[in-house]
Amino acid sequence: MWDVAEELKAMLVFAEHRYYGESLPFGPDSFKDSRHLNFLTSEQALADFAELITHLKRTIPGAGDQPVIAIGGSYGGMLAAWFRMKYPHVVVGALAASAPIWQFEDLVPCNVFMKIVSTDFKKSGPNCSESIRRSWDAINRLSNTGSGLQWLTQALHLCSPLTSDDIQHFKEWISETWVNLAMVDYPYESNFLQPLPAWPIKVVCQYLKNPTVSDSLLLENIFQALNIYYNYSGQAKCLNISETATSRLGILGWSYQACTEMVMPFCANGVDDMFEPFLWNLKQFSDECFNQWGVRPRPSWITTLYGGKNISSHSNIIFSNGDLDPWSGGGVTKDISHTLVAITIPEGAHHLDLRANNAYDPASVLLARSLEVRHMKQWIRGFHDNARRQH
Amino acid sequence: MWDVAEELKAMLVFAEHRYYGESLPFGPDSFKDSRHLNFLTSEQALADFAELITHLKRTIPGAGDQPVIAIGGSYGGMLAAWFRMKYPHVVVGALAASAPIWQFEDLVPCNVFMKIVSTDFKKSGPNCSESIRRSWDAINRLSNTGSGLQWLTQALHLCSPLTSDDIQHFKEWISETWVNLAMVDYPYESNFLQPLPAWPIKVVCQYLKNPTVSDSLLLENIFQALNIYYNYSGQAKCLNISETATSRLGILGWSYQACTEMVMPFCANGVDDMFEPFLWNLKQFSDECFNQWGVRPRPSWITTLYGGKNISSHSNIIFSNGDLDPWSGGGVTKDISHTLVAITIPEGAHHLDLRANNAYDPASVLLARSLEVRHMKQWIRGFHDNARRQH
Numbered sequence: 143m144w145d146v147a148e149e150l151k152a153m154l155v156f157a158e159h160r161y162y163g164e165s166l167p168f169g170p171d172s173f174k175d176s177r178h179l180n181f182l183t184s185e186q187a188l189a190d191f192a193e194l195i196t197h198l199k200r201t202i203p204g205a206g207d208q209p210v211i212a213i214g215g216s217y218g219g220m221l222a223a224w225f226r227m228k229y230p231h232v233v234v235g236a237l238a239a240s241a242p243i244w245q246f247e248d249l250v251p252c253n254v255f256m257k258i259v260s261t262d263f264k265k266s267g268p269n270c271s272e273s274i275r276r277s278w279d280a281i282n283r284l285s286n287t288g289s290g291l292q293w294l295t296q297a298l299h300l301c302s303p304l305t306s307d308d309i310q311h312f313k314e315w316i317s318e319t320w321v322n323l324a325m326v327d328y329p330y331e332s333n334f335l336q337p338l339p340a341w342p343i344k345v346v347c348q349y350l351k352n353p354t355v356s357d358s359l360l361l362e363n364i365f366q367a368l369n370i371y372y373n374y375s376g377q378a379k380c381l382n383i384s385e386t387a388t389s390r391l392g393i394l395g396w397s398y399q400a401c402t403e404m405v406m407p408f409c410a411n412g413v414d415d416m417f418e419p420f421l422w423n424l425k426q427f428s429d430e431c432f433n434q435w436g437v438r439p440r441p442s443w444i445t446t447l448y449g450g451k452n453i454s455s456h457s458n459i460i461f462s463n464g465d466l467d468p469w470s471g472g473g474v475t476k477d478i479s480h481t482l483v484a485i486t487i488p489e490g491a492h493h494l495d496l497r498a499n500n501a502y503d504p505a506s507v508l509l510a511r512s513l514e515v516r517h518m519k520q521w522i523r524g525f526h527d528n529a530r531r532q533h
Numbered sequence: 534m535w536d537v538a539e540e541l542k543a544m545l546v547f548a549e550h551r552y553y554g555e556s557l558p559f560g561p562d563s564f565k566d567s568r569h570l571n572f573l574t575s576e577q578a579l580a581d582f583a584e585l586i587t588h589l590k591r592t593i594p595g596a597g598d599q600p601v602i603a604i605g606g607s608y609g610g611m612l613a614a615w616f617r618m619k620y621p622h623v624v625v626g627a628l629a630a631s632a633p634i635w636q637f638e639d640l641v642p643c644n645v646f647m648k649i650v651s652t653d654f655k656k657s658g659p660n661c662s663e664s665i666r667r668s669w670d671a672i673n674r675l676s677n678t679g680s681g682l683q684w685l686t687q688a689l690h691l692c693s694p695l696t697s698d699d700i701q702h703f704k705e706w707i708s709e710t711w712v713n714l715a716m717v718d719y720p721y722e723s724n725f726l727q728p729l730p731a732w733p734i735k736v737v738c739q740y741l742k743n744p745t746v747s748d749s750l751l752l753e754n755i756f757q758a759l760n761i762y763y764n765y766s767g768q769a770k771c772l773n774i775s776e777t778a779t780s781r782l783g784i785l786g787w788s789y790q791a792c793t794e795m796v797m798p799f800c801a802n803g804v805d806d807m808f809e810p811f812l813w814n815l816k817q818f819s820d821e822c823f824n825q826w827g828v829r830p831r832p833s834w835i836t837t838l839y840g841g842k843n844i845s846s847h848s849n850i851i852f853s854n855g856d857l858d859p860w861s862g863g864g865v866t867k868d869i870s871h872t873l874v875a876i877t878i879p880e881g882a883h884h885l886d887l888r889a890n891n892a893y894d895p896a897s898v899l900l901a902r903s904l905e906v907r908h909m910k911q912w913i914r915g916f917h918d919n920a921r922r923q924h
Contacts, residue, residue, distance in 0.1 A: 185576070189838070196837050228619060230847070231840030446587050447580070449622030454919075456621070457846060528845075 143213060145499050146515050150522070153205070157194050159187050159221075161395040176436045179398050185447070187221060192229050209525035211518055212236040215493030216469065217396070217404075219461075224448050227456045235458030235521035237514055238474075239493035243461075245406045245472025246444045249451060252409035252422045254471030259324040260415040262466050266327075267347025274320060274350065275416040277364050278313060280357035285309045293358065298365045301380035308383070315383040316364070317417055319371050322386055325492040327466050330502040334492075335386075337374050340502065346370050401431035405441040406472070457481035458521050460514055464490025464507075483517065485510045534604060536890050537906050541913070544596070548585050550578050550612075552786040567827045570789050576838070578612060583620050600916035602909055606630040606884030607860065608787070608795075610852075615839050618847045626849030626912035628905055629865075630884035634852075636797045636863025637835045640842060643800035643813045645862030650715040651806040653857050657718075658738025662807040665711060665741065668755050669704060669809040671748035676700045688749065689756045692771035699774070706774040707755070708808055710762050713777055716883040718857050721893040725883075726777075728765050731893065737761050792822035796832040797863070848872035849912050851905055855881025855898075874908065876901045 147154050158165045161182045166172040173179060191212070199205045212233045214222035219241025226236035244250050263271040284290035285306055294312075295304045304312060322335050323343050330340045339345050349366035372381050400406065405427070410417035428438050461474035462485040469492060477483050487494060489504035495511055538545050549556045552573040557563040564570060582603070590596045603624045605613035610632025617627035635641050655662040675681035676697055685703075686695045695703060713726050714734050721731045730736050740757035763772050791797065796818070801808035819829045852865035853876040860883060866875050878885060880895035886902055 192837050196833070229840075231843035232837075442587070446583050446623075447620075449620075452622035455848060 150518060157191050160190055173394050182395060182398055184221060184224065184403055188225050188228055191225055192232050195232050207529065209234040209522050211521065215239040215496045223459050226459050227448060234525045235518065237460045239462045239496045240464065240467050240469050240473065241461060242469040242472030247441060250472050252407040253411055253414060255408055255468045256410040256415040256417050258468040258471050259321050262324045262327055262343055263347060263416060266343040268351055269353045270347035270350045271416040273353040273360065276353045277360055278418040280360050281313060283357055297362055299380045301382045312383055313418060315386060318386045319368055321468060323371055324466065324468050327491040328494060329504055330500050336371055339374060342370060398435055401435050401439055402437055403440065403444055405439040454478050460485060460517050462495050462510055464494050466491045485513055541909060548582050551581055564785050573786060573789055575612060575615065575794055579616050579619055582616055583623050586623050598920065600625040600913050602912065603627040606887045614850050617850050618839060625916045626909065628851045630853045630887045631855065631858050631860050631864065632852060633860040633863030634865065638832060641863050643798040644802055644805060646799055646859045647801040647806040647808050649859040649862050650712050653715045653718055653734055654738060654807060657734040659742055660744045661738035661741045664744040664751065666807040667744045668751055671751050672704060674748055688753055690771050692773045703774055704809060706777060709777045710759055712859060714762055715857065715859050718882040719885060720895055721891050727762055730765060733761060789826055792826050792830055793828055794831065794835055796830040845869050851876060851908050853886050853901055855885050857882045876904055
């Protein structure tokens with residue numbers, strides 16, 4: 143956005159989503175209970191954006207007769223797409239980067255996400271995904287004994303001693319680390335979820351070349367790999383299995399949203415992917431939501447509200463996706479019409495196209511960005527043509 | 534709908550709007566206070582319809598792959614249009630009959646409504662609108678004295694004695710009667726708001742041919758005219774100025790909606806119309822709303838939400854309007870695009886096209902209905918063509 147604002151003579155407005163950052167409708171009580179959280183929905187967020195844009199157009203001199211474009215990545219990309227669908231009179235188009243608008247119900251297979259993560263590891267070094275696939279049983283075997291648990295705590299430099307009750311969570315924490323690495327597998331040093339080297343999965347995979355070693359050696363290698371993600375800066379004294387990303391992304395708000403509207407089914411089978419198999423269990427998920435927030439999810443509502451795969455009557459939305467990004471599995475990766483277009487970036491991770499220009503950008507993301515700008519210019523031209531015709 | 538269902542092989546579904554009829558979310562407490570009324574919004578109603586249709590499609594054998602069309606008149610017409618705008622994946626098109634989607638903010642002049650009412654009376658008999666225009670001052674003069682008030686009570690057969698405090702309301706009650714007559718000026722006997730003869734304004738105007746008579750004779754004539762509306766059945770013993778329409782239309786729910794989202798500015802200047810001049814006073818309206826419901830209106834929200842005049846990116850909506858209908862002033866009476874079409878019915882009052890076929894139907898409404906069916910068939914064909922292309 144910063145890079146193309148001048149070319150498009152654009153004003154940049156960053157709208158903070160309610161219940162995130164400093165936009166807490168009830169201050170410190172905002173996450174207190176479901177009554178206070180009742181106003182945290184995607185619809186309310188879209189309405190905020192509509193009010194904000196309408197307000198800015200009314201109050202900023204010269205803004206009233208200018209076109210507006212919605213831009214977002216990830217959940218923000220879904221919001222950008224949905225905003226154009228629901229408020230086409232407010233924005234002339236939307237760039238929905240890495241927006242998994244189909245990661246709901248059965249619109250895509252629930253294992254597609256984990257499959258893409260695994261493919262990234264498979265492609266990033268010999269035996270890499272196979273090493274990870276074998277690590278789960280190694281952990282299971284070691285965690286059968288007290289001395290095994292003690293060894294794991296030390297070998298993986300964990301901040302608190304592992305107990306057998308922690309094992310399930312411990313494995314999920316490792317899984318989530320691989321997932322996060324897939325999301326941020328950028329071609330240069332970056333700091334989205336954590337400070338990381340260029341092509342971090344390649345770096346990680348250097349430690350995971352040999353899957354047929356002993357359990358303890360395999361897990362020492364796993365530690366080296368995890369350490370890339372959690373300790374690239376060299377500052378961490380130990381690894382904390384209750385954290386996977388820096389907390390600034392608003393994990394609390396998202397957890398509530400996932401428990402109400404944003405119900406995304408995930409699963410793995412251990413064959414098409416490198417993870418320990420798990421099923422999508424709505425009942426269990428619902429019970430967890432009820433325990434945590436006092437609410438139960440509505441898994442079909444997003445599809446009913448935003449149309450699922452039947453969105454062809456809309457227009458002027460770019461869906462961009464990186465092939466390395468696990469979220470691309472729930473994204474729109476084929477053109478739906480000539481105004482609902484898909485752009486894929488083979489070397490791209492999670493919304494790489496929205497990141498600042500970088501000397502190490504692969505050609506595919508440069509092409510994506512220039513296509514995006516071309517579409518935006520077309521929307522802007524169309525807006526002005528229309529305005530002229532009406533006068 | 535009944536008349537064309539068979540031709541279109543259609544199933545008819547009547548969805549009752551929440552807070553109307555028997556659809557009371559909190560039973561008898563539904564209108565208790567603003568907390569209980571908080572769920573009465575057009576958005577929630579549209580969401581109900583989306584859930585209902587999705588549910589019916591899932592559960593009725595064979596319904597899943599069939600197209601759905603939204604049909605509504607008046608507020609129901611607005612909902613039909615808005616439903617197609619917000620849920621184009623749920624309905625292939627909408628017939629919005631007499632839907633004043635532009636009767637908000639300054640999208641149309643606030644006096645257009647009263648102007649159309651007046652034109653109806655002007656066209657329905659010589660001196661008719663002039664007689665009504667003069668009646669207001671006659672009432673004002675008579676209501677200056679106790680004997681005048683007494684005379685008015687008797688001459689107009691009012692159920693309770695008129696006091697000087699009632700005069701403003703009394704005149705509004707008469708105004709609303711003329712407005713209602715304009716809405717239901719149908720070419721045959723009907724019973725929408727009240728049982729009425731064919732072309733009721735013509736009947737009313739037979740009593741209002743002479744505007745230059747004495748105040749008392751003028752008001753005796755006004756009584757005869759009112760009596761057509763309130764006593765066509767001959768059963769009424771007196772006229773009750775606290776009622777203008779039968780109560781079944783859910784006046785309570787609409788009053789709350791008018792005080793929150795559905796803020797429709799009205800005014801009259803007494804020159805372009807036959808009414809006593811009044812301004813649109815948002816401040817006063819807001820205070821009344823606060824007194825009655827504890828809420829204040831958001832006059833811009835409907836425009837922000839549904840787009841006001843900027844709706845050209847939508848498709849497959851028919852806006853039908855009768856030229857006799859005062860609500861046509863806030864309606865879409867010109868084509869916006871080749872799929873957002875306007876149908877006008879010169880001899881039509883409020884959503885005449887949605888009424889059952891009648892031997893006295895003017896040619897214009899027959900033509901309107903056949904155009905509407907033609908568009909519907911096109912939407913249905915488009916839906917099946919699309920489905921076929923995807924398989």
